[in-house]
Amino acid sequence: MPDSNASDRVVYRTCPLCEATCGLELTVRDERVVRVRGDRDDVFSAGYLCPKGVALGELHDDADRLRQPLIKTATGFREASWDEAFAAVEAGLMPILARGERNAVAIYAGNPVSHNFGANLYLRALIRALATQNFYSASTVDQMPKHVVSGLLFGDPQALPVPDVEHCEFLLMLGANPWESNGSLWTAPNLPGRLKALRKRGGKLVVVDPRRTRTAAHADEHHAIRPGTDALWLLALARVIVFERLAKPDRLAKITSGLEPLRELLAPFTPQEVAARCGIAAEHTLRLARELAASPAAAVYARFGTHAARFGTLAAWATELLNVLTGNLDRRGGVMFPRGVHERSREGTGGGKGFRLGRWRSRVHGHAEVMSELPVATLADEITTPGRGQVRALLTIAGNPVLSTPDGSHLAAALEQLEFMVSVDIYLNETSRHADVILPPPSALERSHYDLFFTRLSIRAVANYSPAVFTHEGLSESAILARLALIARGEGAQADAAIIDGELLDELVQRELAHPQSLLSERDIEQVLASLDGDEPCERILDFLLRSGPQGEGFGRRVDGLSLARLRAHPHGLDFGGLEAQLPGLLKTPSGRIELVSEVVSAELTRIRAQLLEQPPGDALLLIGRREFQSNNSWLHNLPSLATGHASCVLHMHPDDAQRRGLADGDAVRIRSSAAEVLVPLALTSDIMSGVVSLPHGYGHGLAGTRLKVANGVNGASANDLTECVVEGPSGNAVLNGVMVDVAAA
Ligand code: SF4
Numbered sequence: 001m002p003d004s005n006a007s008d009r010v011v012y013r014t015c016p017l018c019e020a021t022c023g024l025e026l027t028v029r030d031e032r033v034v035r036v037r038g039d040r041d042d043v044f045s046a047g048y049l050c051p052k053g054v055a056l057g058e059l060h061d062d063a064d065r066l067r068q069p070l071i072k073t074a075t076g077f078r079e080a081s082w083d084e085a086f087a088a089v090e091a092g093l094m095p096i097l098a099r100g101e102r103n104a105v106a107i108y109a110g111n112p113v114s115h116n117f118g119a120n121l122y123l124r125a126l127i128r129a130l131a132t133q134n135f136y137s138a139s140t141v142d143q144m145p146k147h148v149v150s151g152l153l154f155g156d157p158q159a160l161p162v163p164d165v166e167h168c169e170f171l172l173m174l175g176a177n178p179w180e181s182n183g184s185l186w187t188a189p190n191l192p193g194r195l196k197a198l199r200k201r202g203g204k205l206v207v208v209d210p211r212r213t214r215t216a217a218h219a220d221e222h223h224a225i226r227p228g229t230d231a232l233w234l235l236a237l238a239r240v241i242v243f244e245r246l247a248k249p250d251r252l253a254k255i256t257s258g259l260e261p262l263r264e265l266l267a268p269f270t271p272q273e274v275a276a277r278c279g280i281a282a283e284h285t286l287r288l289a290r291e292l293a294a295s296p297a298a299a300v301y302a303r304f305g306t307h308a309a310r311f312g313t314l315a316a317w318a319t320e321l322l323n324v325l326t327g328n329l330d331r332r333g334g335v336m337f338p339r340g341v342h343e344r345s346r347e348g349t350g351g352g353k354g355f356r357l358g359r360w361r362s363r364v365h366g367h368a369e370v371m372s373e374l375p376v377a378t379l380a381d382e383i384t385t386p387g388r389g390q391v392r393a394l395l396t397i398a399g400n401p402v403l404s405t406p407d408g409s410h411l412a413a414a415l416e417q418l419e420f421m422v423s424v425d426i427y428l429n430e431t432s433r434h435a436d437v438i439l440p441p442p443s444a445l446e447r448s449h450y451d452l453f454f455t456r457l458s459i460r461a462v463a464n465y466s467p468a469v470f471t472h473e474g475l476s477e478s479a480i481l482a483r484l485a486l487i488a489r490g491e492g493a494q495a496d497a498a499i500i501d502g503e504l505l506d507e508l509v510q511r512e513l514a515h516p517q518s519l520l521s522e523r524d525i526e527q528v529l530a531s532l533d534g535d536e537p538c539e540r541i542l543d544f545l546l547r548s549g550p551q552g553e554g555f556g557r558r559v560d561g562l563s564l565a566r567l568r569a570h571p572h573g574l575d576f577g578g579l580e581a582q583l584p585g586l587l588k589t590p591s592g593r594i595e596l597v598s599e600v601v602s603a604e605l606t607r608i609r610a611q612l613l614e615q616p617p618g619d620a621l622l623l624i625g626r627r628e629f630q631s632n633n634s635w636l637h638n639l640p641s642l643a644t645g646h647a648s649c650v651l652h653m654h655p656d657d658a659q660r661r662g663l664a665d666g667d668a669v670r671i672r673s674s675a676a677e678v679l680v681p682l683a684l685t686s687d688i689m690s691g692v693v694s695l696p697h698g699y700g701h702g703l704a705g706t707r708l709k710v711a712n713g714v715n716g717a718s719a720n721d722l723t724e725c726v727v728e729g730p731s732g733n734a735v736l737n738g739v740m741v742d743v744a745a746a
Contacts, residue, residue: 022049042572064428070428141405144728153320154587155355168299208233242263247326336582363385377726380725395422403634406725406726428705428708448539460576482501505537505544622691626652643711657690664684667746670743671695673742695717
């Protein structure tokens with residue numbers, strides 16, 4: 001703890017590094033962060049934080065973080081002014097756009113975009129300006145099956161139910177490790193503490209995972225499952241519940257269609273048939289299905305390990321099917337839909353247009369579009385395959401797909417074939433080194449923060465705004481994206497970003513005016529716009545969203561309602577309460593019901609029968625990923641406090657598998673897949689099931705041309721060099737878990 005100093009200032013802000021959205025207390029001295037603690041008064045996190053949050057000051061001070069735009073020259077990158085950089089973007093992009101092939105320019109957005117409300121709001125303007133169908137993001141590496149299933153069942157791909165962990169009595173968790181990651185598509189700071197509390201009050205936590213993770217070690221039961229078979233096992237649970245007549249959807253029965261054909265659809269998935277493929281004995285499946293059905297407040301939660309796998313969509317469907325069959329969807333203690341605090345459009349009326357996927361298809365492999373995205377695993381082929389619509393230019397925004405998407409070395413080679421590339425990034429990393437122009441946004445402490453995205457996933461309706469801690473000389477993300485959008489529209493590198501600011505605000509005004517209970521009717525719009533609060537244009541947009549949202553002050557209609565000014569006055573956040581039932585109002589399916597069975601689901605059930613259930617159990621060695629407490633994305637590896645002092649990128653293997661191969665703990669091993677081979681050290685552990693090996697992702701630094709002093713000194717190989725560009729059924733999600741590999745002494 002530093003000595004206190006008269007010049008110290010204490011500021012509060014929400015950590016932008018992961019979904020937990022912890023409140024932090026920062027002590028700033030001489031324009032440097034000298035201490036980070038959990039904010040004990042934060043209405044949501046109440047003092048919780050992890051080592052990543054503590055490193056925020058380090059991230060800000062990192063000498064490798066870019067402060068000026070870079071332009072590539074024949075001899076390397078040189079620093080440039082913002083005007084020079086945008087002129088270079090215009091010069092590189094316009095000739096490609098002038099050919100009239102809008103799809104020739106692709107965008108990739110990394111997951112930090114979700115943690116940045118300015119980038120979130122303005123990315124839409126950029127996509128629209130480019131009018132490209134080649135939009136890619138980290139969603140097709142991580143979570144797209146979950147969106148597809150919510151789209152099919154509820155008509156809204158963004159309606160993602162989360163476990164009501166505060167009241168749950170039986171939590172069945174697959175492919176998730178909140179002890180390391182603190183929740184995914186599930187915002188609840190201090191999930192380890194909340195899960196301990198669940199058990200302390202007599203609840204039960206069951207973890208199903210190929211590894212005995214830290215979460216599994218804290219559970220009542222852990223069952224090891226063979227990677228890629230989660231969907232099969234979940235279907236077996238559902239079969240037991242249906243065939244033993246344990247289903248009690250209660251009030252959901254009246255608003256759900258598709259319950260009748262379940263008996264026939266689930267018939268083949270007996271616990272006995274499934275056992276040989278999953279590795280979970282039928283007796284455990286039967287018992288757990290009965291316990292799940294008998295619990296008055298149970299939730300099934302499945303995440304990354306199950307979604308980035310061969311039958312990810314079916315795993316996501318079977319998860320919600322179990323929650324429906326047991327009556328636990330939209331019920332206290334089950335899984336519930338979070339209430340956004342600023343999203344007017346989510347006030348449904350029960351019924352809507354529903355969800356469509358496949359409105360267009362990828363050019364080379366014909367994969368269906370989902371939520372206006374194409375599978376990032378196919379991006380390299382879109383760049384390297386000639387023909388009309390070939391991707392010739394790429395804009396990456398806060399992403400490092402060379403390390404974080406499948407077959408990264410293939411993608412890196414493809415990037416070299418582009419005619420032009422722009423990266424909006426704070427680092428010269430494994431991806432941005434391929435760019436012609438790099439535009440660096442502010443550090444996380446140089447911009448204000450509000451979680452636009454994660455209130456949609458939160459167990460409490462919480463709003464928390466953090467002003468910027470430090471001033472910033474450059475351009476904000478929103479200004480960068482606005483100017484890129486204006487270039488794409490042909491308005492030139494000098495065009496004023498205020499044009500886009502005005503358009504985005506006007507769009508919100510028009511949407512509000514079109515609302516049946518418009519808050520703006522009989523209001524002087526100019527007066528309303530003039531009253532908006534905020535130092536930056538994106539903050540004024542945020543103020544509009546807050547004031548027009550369900551908790552908003554309604555432009556003068558509710559004295560104590562939400563606004564940016566009110567949030568500024570509450571630096572520890574405002575809490576508008578816990579989860580509440582929202583069905584059927586939230587449903588946007590054409591029928592206004594939960595549409596349980598669709599053509600997509602039926603086809604996936606047929607596929608899993610043919611490709612998994614009716615095939616002999618496999619015995620190949622399968623590779624899975626691994627999340628580590630001190631890591632999140634590849635860029636955190638450049639922070640000394642997180643990256644040094646421990647060897648993370650080692651291959652975990654069961655001692656029996658090692659013995660069969662004549663390998664010993666600490667050996668250097670060669671992992672070979674159909675895509676590539678990499679060398680890493682071996683660590684033996686009986687915490688992983690036999691037949692499975694695990695390697696964390698985001699490593700593989702040290703490539704020429706990067707500027708990452710610390711990360712480049714960290715040993716490790718990229719797990720994603722081993723993964724092939726294979727995507728999962730309807731969602732197009734990358735298949736990262738369950739990759740067949742050989743391991744031998746190096
Ligand atoms: S758990 Fe997530 S939000 Fe909380 S301090 Fe760590 S990285 Fe930040």
